[in-house]
Amino acid sequence: DTEVTQTPKHLVMGMTNKKSLKCEQHMGHRAMYWYKQKAKKPPELMFVYSYEKLSINESVPSRFSPECPNSSLLNLHLHALQPEDSALYLCASSPPGLAGVGEQFFGPGTRLTVL
Amino acid sequence: DAKTTQPNSMESNEEEPVHLPCNHSTISGTDYIHWYRQLPSQGPEYVIHGLTSNVNNRMASLAIAEDRKSSTLILHRATLRDAAVYYCIAGGGGATNKLIFGTGTLLAVQP
Numbered sequence: 001d002t003e004v005t006q007t008p009k010h011l012v013m014g015m016t017n018k019k020s021l022k023c024e025q026h027m028g029h030r031a032m033y034w035y036k037q038k039a040k041k042p043p044e045l046m047f048v049y050s051y052e053k054l055s056i057n058e059s060v061p062s063r064f065s066p067e068c069p070n071s072s073l074l075n076l077h078l079h080a081l082q083p084e085d086s087a088l089y090l091c092a093s094s095p096p097g098l099a100g101v102g103e104q105f106f107g108p109g110t111r112l113t114v115l
Numbered sequence: 116d117a118k119t120t121q122p123n124s125m126e127s128n129e130e131e132p133v134h135l136p137c138n139h140s141t142i143s144g145t146d147y148i149h150w151y152r153q154l155p156s157q158g159p160e161y162v163i164h165g166l167t168s169n170v171n172n173r174m175a176s177l178a179i180a181e182d183r184k185s186s187t188l189i190l191h192r193a194t195l196r197d198a199a200v201y202y203c204i205a206g207g208g209g210a211t212n213k214l215i216f217g218t219g220t221l222l223a224v225q226p
Contacts, residue, residue: 043216045215090159104151104159104161
């Protein structure tokens with residue numbers, strides 16, 4: 001299995017809702033990532049987990065809460081989002097490699113719309 | 116991570132070679148050069164990466180300048196399927212392999 005899966009594909013939520021995005025990989029990768037991508041812009045790194053521990057938080061607002069319950073699963077919990085948080089949320093994973101450099105495998109993303 | 120500069124867009128004809136340039140004049144000695152591409156409605160896809168020497172794989176070749184301040188991604192025979200945004204990234208490495216995407220080059224391939 002050489003893919004990263006993300007669910008749901010699309011999500012519409014109100015500003016008072018709580019929802020979660022899910023990402024899964026079964027490639028034995030020990031680094032997992034969340035990116036946010038606005039239309040016609042490059043992906044922006046949000047969080048990095050390394051061996052199930054949060055290692056990078058790119059100053060992301062607390063209304064986004066990541067969780068890595070095990071080495072195959074990565075969640076992004078959403079609460080009290082704003083309309084400007086509408087974007088494509090991409091998950092990626094990478095194997096441990098020489099000097100930490102490894103190909104990142106991206107999922108297809110979850111298209112989030114906040115009303 | 117070093118800032119990268121790429122042309123906003125380029126055009127190519129099908130079955131011709133494509134050379135996509137990238138400048139990264141502030142690259143540090145430990146920064147890798149990565150290329151990813153993003154096809155429409157998909158997540159980014161790894162293309163190639165290198166540190167100092169030129170690299171080849173089944174998708175492309177990466178030519179790195181001797182001073183490492185620039186690099187060129189070479190697609191040897193463009194196909195319609197290669198139409199995508201190509202991102203050059205200078206950085207990564209370390210325990211977390213952090214990648215900071217630049218604005219990328221939109222490649223159009225004409226039949």
